[in-house]
Amino acid sequence: MDIQHTTLLVIGGGPGGYITAIRAAQLGIATTLIEGEQLGGTCLNIGCIPSKALILAAEAYHQAHHFMGDSTLGIHVEGARIDIAQTVRWKDGIVARLTGGVGALLKKHGVKVVKGWATIVDGKTVDVARDPADPQPVRIQGEHMVLATGSVELGLPGMPFGGSVISSTQALSPERIPGKLVVVGGGYIGLELGLVYRKLGADVSLVEAQNHILPLYDEELTKPVAASLRKLGVQVHLGSTVQGLNAAGDAVRVQDSTGRESELAADQVLVAIGRVPRTHGWGLEKLMLAMQGRALKVDDQCRTSMRNVWAIGDLTGEPMLAHRAMAQGEMVAEIISGKRRHFAPAAIAAVCFTDPEIVVAGQSPADAAKAGLDCITAQFPFAANGRAMTLEASDGFVRVVARRDNHRIVGWQAVGVAVSELGTAFSHSLEMGATLEDVAGTIHAHPTLGEAVQEAALRALGHALHI
Amino acid sequence: MGIHIIKMPDIGEGIAEVELVAWHVKVGDVVAEDQILADVMTDKATVEIPSSVAGKVLALGGTVGQVMAVGSEVIRIEVEGAGNLKENTAPALVDTTQAATKVVANTEDHKTVAATHAAPSAVASGSGVVPTRPASATVAARPGQTNTALVRAPGDKPIASPAVRRQAWDLGVELQFVPGTGTAGRITHEDLQAYVARAAQAQPAGSVDQRYAQRLDEQTVPVIGLRRKIAQKMQEAKRRIPHYTYVEEVDMTELEALRAQLNAQHGKERGRLTVLPFLARAIVLAVRAHPEVNARYDDEAAVETRFGAVHLGIATQTQGGLMVPVIRHAETLDLWACAAEVLRLAEAARSGKATRDELSGSTITITSLGALGGIVTTPVINHPEVAIVGINRLVERPMVRNGVVVVRQMMNLSSSFDHRVVDGMNAAQFVQRIRGYLECPATLFVE
Numbered sequence: 008m009d010i011q012h013t014t015l016l017v018i019g020g021g022p023g024g025y026i027t028a029i030r031a032a033q034l035g036i037a038t039t040l041i042e043g044e045q046l047g048g049t050c051l052n053i054g055c056i057p058s059k060a061l062i063l064a065a066e067a068y069h070q071a072h073h074f075m076g077d078s079t080l081g082i083h084v085e086g087a088r089i090d091i092a093q094t095v096r097w098k099d100g101i102v103a104r105l106t107g108g109v110g111a112l113l114k115k116h117g118v119k120v121v122k123g124w125a126t127i128v129d130g131k132t133v134d135v136a137r138d139p140a141d142p143q144p145v146r147i148q149g150e151h152m153v154l155a156t157g158s159v160e161l162g163l164p165g166m167p168f169g170g171s172v173i174s175s176t177q178a179l180s181p182e183r184i185p186g187k188l189v190v191v192g193g194g195y196i197g198l199e200l201g202l203v204y205r206k207l208g209a210d211v212s213l214v215e216a217q218n219h220i221l222p223l224y225d226e227e228l229t230k231p232v233a234a235s236l237r238k239l240g241v242q243v244h245l246g247s248t249v250q251g252l253n254a255a256g257d258a259v260r261v262q263d264s265t266g267r268e269s270e271l272a273a274d275q276v277l278v279a280i281g282r283v284p285r286t287h288g289w290g291l292e293k294l295m296l297a298m299q300g301r302a303l304k305v306d307d308q309c310r311t312s313m314r315n316v317w318a319i320g321d322l323t324g325e326p327m328l329a330h331r332a333m334a335q336g337e338m339v340a341e342i343i344s345g346k347r348r349h350f351a352p353a354a355i356a357a358v359c360f361t362d363p364e365i366v367v368a369g370q371s372p373a374d375a376a377k378a379g380l381d382c383i384t385a386q387f388p389f390a391a392n393g394r395a396m397t398l399e400a401s402d403g404f405v406r407v408v409a410r411r412d413n414h415r416i417v418g419w420q421a422v423g424v425a426v427s428e429l430g431t432a433f434s435h436s437l438e439m440g441a442t443l444e445d446v447a448g449t450i451h452a453h454p455t456l457g458e459a460v461q462e463a464a465l466r467a468l469g470h471a472l473h474i
Numbered sequence: 475m476g477i478h479i480i481k482m483p484d485i486g487e488g489i490a491e492v493e494l495v496a497w498h499v500k501v502g503d504v505v506a507e508d509q510i511l512a513d514v515m516t517d518k519a520t521v522e523i524p525s526s527v528a529g530k531v532l533a534l535g536g537t538v539g540q541v542m543a544v545g546s547e548v549i550r551i552e553v554e555g556a557g558n559l560k561e562n563t564a565p566a567l568v569d570t571t572q573a574a575t576k577v578v579a580n581t582e583d584h585k586t587v588a589a590t591h592a593a594p595s596a597v598a599s600g601s602g603v604v605p606t607r608p609a610s611a612t613v614a615a616r617p618g619q620t621n622t623a624l625v626r627a628p629g630d631k632p633i634a635s636p637a638v639r640r641q642a643w644d645l646g647v648e649l650q651f652v653p654g655t656g657t658a659g660r661i662t663h664e665d666l667q668a669y670v671a672r673a674a675q676a677q678p679a680g681s682v683d684q685r686y687a688q689r690l691d692e693q694t695v696p697v698i699g700l701r702r703k704i705a706q707k708m709q710e711a712k713r714r715i716p717h718y719t720y721v722e723e724v725d726m727t728e729l730e731a732l733r734a735q736l737n738a739q740h741g742k743e744r745g746r747l748t749v750l751p752f753l754a755r756a757i758v759l760a761v762r763a764h765p766e767v768n769a770r771y772d773d774e775a776a777v778e779t780r781f782g783a784v785h786l787g788i789a790t791q792t793q794g795g796l797m798v799p800v801i802r803h804a805e806t807l808d809l810w811a812c813a814a815e816v817l818r819l820a821e822a823a824r825s826g827k828a829t830r831d832e833l834s835g836s837t838i839t840i841t842s843l844g845a846l847g848g849i850v851t852t853p854v855i856n857h858p859e860v861a862i863v864g865i866n867r868l869v870e871r872p873m874v875r876n877g878v879v880v881v882r883q884m885m886n887l888s889s890s891f892d893h894r895v896v897d898g899m900n901a902a903q904f905v906q907r908i909r910g911y912l913e914c915p916a917t918l919f920v921e
Binding site: 349379415439 | 629634640659706
């Protein structure tokens with residue numbers, strides 16, 4: 008068998024994999040990247056990007072509908088309609104531009120991209136099946152191997168994907184909007200897509216096993232989202248578990264916390280209960296690497312338990328975020344090139360593109376208390392922010408958590424329209440080790456939502472100006 | 475009056491527990507701020523724990539010799555004002571009287587440990603433990619002194635911007651040890667530079683002597699091109715092949731006499747002969763009886779291919795690294811033809827003019843370091859071949875022959891075999907056969 012040799016072998020062309028490859032190539036490392044589908048991974052193809060595109064379309068359509076009634080803005084629209092096929096084509100266009108862009112970047116940097124599914128042979132070698140019809144795979148050998156195979160959608164044991172039971176991937180390319188949609192899972196994926204479908208006209212019911220939506224965030228943060236769900240008419244069933252489809256297959260059997268069973272009529276069921284590391288189906292088990300739960304165990308340099316085998320991104324578990332994978336990939340490429348690096352971020356911001364949006368970075372008040380920190384917490388509501396009012400978005404707030412002794416900021420949270428962009432400022436202040444005084448003493452442009460960041464810091468210091 | 479608790483500081487480098495080696499105070503003592511309370515030891519260094527407050531010692535958190543977790547209570551001190559013990563916190567972990575008696579009981583140990591650790595604690599500064607006070611003050615007050623107190627509360631991470639973190643990694647500095655003078659203890663670029671400068675200063679006396687100067691420089695040498703190929707080949711050989719190495723000494727006296735004779739007679743017109751052509755001929759003859767060593771083994775296909783031809787690889791040192799030019803059909807060459815071919819190939823390899831053909835296809839390999847040959851080597855087989863014969867240094871050695879000590883010219887042969895396809899017995903017989911030819915050189919020519 009003919010063996011191709013390279014220095015760095017990257018398995019997976021998602022955000023983690025392609026960034027690893029680009030950075031490695033910049034550092035003069037001969038790099039081969041293997042991807043079985045489109046470049047860009049979950050994020051660009053079936054995750055972050057297409058969902059954001061659909062969120063925009065749904066919101067615009069929803070606004071137009073809103074303007075068909077009485078509008079405080081004095082705008083009146085007649086007969087707003089949506090051509091969902093065109094919406095999906097538009098979304099696909101954005102995805103194609105981005106994945107094409109990734110391909111061009113890789114090419115520009117001289118990364119060799121091999122299209123096909125990799126199967127591990129040993130810690131330095133993979134076989135790549137380029138074409139299912141061609142039984143002879145290509146064998147590629149690298150001195151280093153970066154595993155970046157990402158994650159897969161978790162299905163419900165009693166209700167496998169297929170027919171009317173769809174995954175988030177399918178939900179991102181709808182042929183038509185179902186009359187009744189049941190969303191299983193009240194995490195950010197279920198909520199983002201549930202809201203999209205609701206705004207596009209579906210009757211949406213949401214089933215969540217825990218007692219509140221977005222179980223990873225505190226209730227104060229999720230309250231405005233819950234209110235918005237109510238206002239939009241999304242039925243939320245908390246503390247309820249899904250038992251499966253009914254016999255006719257047109258309803259979901261749900262059991263609430265008291266054990267009472269009921270049926271929710273459903274033309275489609277979106278199962279969005281989470282994602283799990285993709286550890287099966289590509290020979291990973293041959294390497295017998297140390298695991299941590301369902302994820303590959305890595306140290307603070309993303310080394311696995313085998314020398315020169317590295318793992319990054321969703322494969323290494325939570326938080327499954329593209330920006331984490333990219334930062335890990337960049338670091339691994341630099342370590343391979345001989346630099347000393349560690350993965351030691353002060354914070355990794357996380358965003359829910361719900362309506363309104365939630366963004367968090369660093370420690371929440373509860374996290375800080377658990378860590379034994381004596382902290383000050385302060386909130387500044389968007390109701391007191393001029394820009395929020397002009398956006399018709401005065402729900403929500405910015406919250407800061409800082410140490411009482413030296414005022415160093417340890418966490419930020421915000422909920423409100425378009426607050427995702429505040430994540431930049433949050434991460435920046437945490438990475439720089441900023442104190443409340445640093446942020447309070449920085450002039451923030453007026454009129455912007457960012458002023459609420461400064462005001463939250465001022466409020467923590469006891470002298471907020473606009474409240 | 476309040477109670478102030480001092481906890482076991484985080485010494486960094488992932489150390490989770492330390493051994494308490496000495497108490498410098500006892501219950502009831504009045505301590506001043508910065509007074510050393512105790513010594514603790516990690517596997518790397520002894521570290522002093524200073525008091526961050528002034529007051530009276532109420533309780534000791536452990537006994538000498540006890541291994542204590544980072545973050546556990548070291549001592550309770552009664553202080554003016556509020557202290558840091560919250561009302562609802564659980565009471566002290568160690569019974570005061572008990573702790574006190576134990577300390578007394580351990581006084582002797584305490585003394586010896588204190589005495590022995592005095593020296594190491596001075597050296598420990600290099601590994602860098604940090605003062606409680608802002609660095610600027612400390613540096614000014616005691617320049618170059620060993621700082622064996624700590625700057626951060628237990629569990630506190632060092633705070634530094636991403637750029638400072640990166641620079642620290644580049645410098646190989648653990649930020650845990652660097653005092654931060656910025657707001658809220660932030661470590662600035664200046665703090666890092668000051669720390670590095672201080673670490674350089676704080677070297678033991680005598681280090682000013684340039685001959686013994688500490689060096690922190692390092693070079694990254696990319697392993698590329700021929701070097702990388704060599705690395706891969708060697709790795710491949712050692713990973714795949716279970717090497718079996720056999721060393722035998724050969725009496726070269728007769729052969730050396732013949733070689734001198736031939737060189738005297740024909741050296742001018744035919745060129746001088748080294749030992750190599752003789753060994754080449756000996757191998758050519760020996761493999762006839764041992765075809766299993768003149769072979770290539772494809773372990774994936776599980777096929778060993780034995781060759782009639784002897785394509786003899788000659789391991790050759792070049793500017794770029796090790797290369798193995800190949801004497802094709804060594805069985806067809808006489809001594810001088812072989813010598814000429816060796817010369818030609820070595821020259822081609824060294825000047826980079828060797829063709830692919832001249833560098834591949836060998837069936838067995840000879841390796842020699844000439845005068846640097848040493849006594850014994852453990853040659854690495856030129857994968858996928860199955861044998862390599864190494865020549866060691868030729869020296870005059872006293873040998874016993876018929877009960878008399880005589881001076882003989884002796885040379886060792888160190889040969890490695892792929893033990894998957896060559897048994898120890900066959901390997902030994904093969905080497906003995908070569909030895910036979912070399913010790914009685916006439917047999918090289920009379921068959």
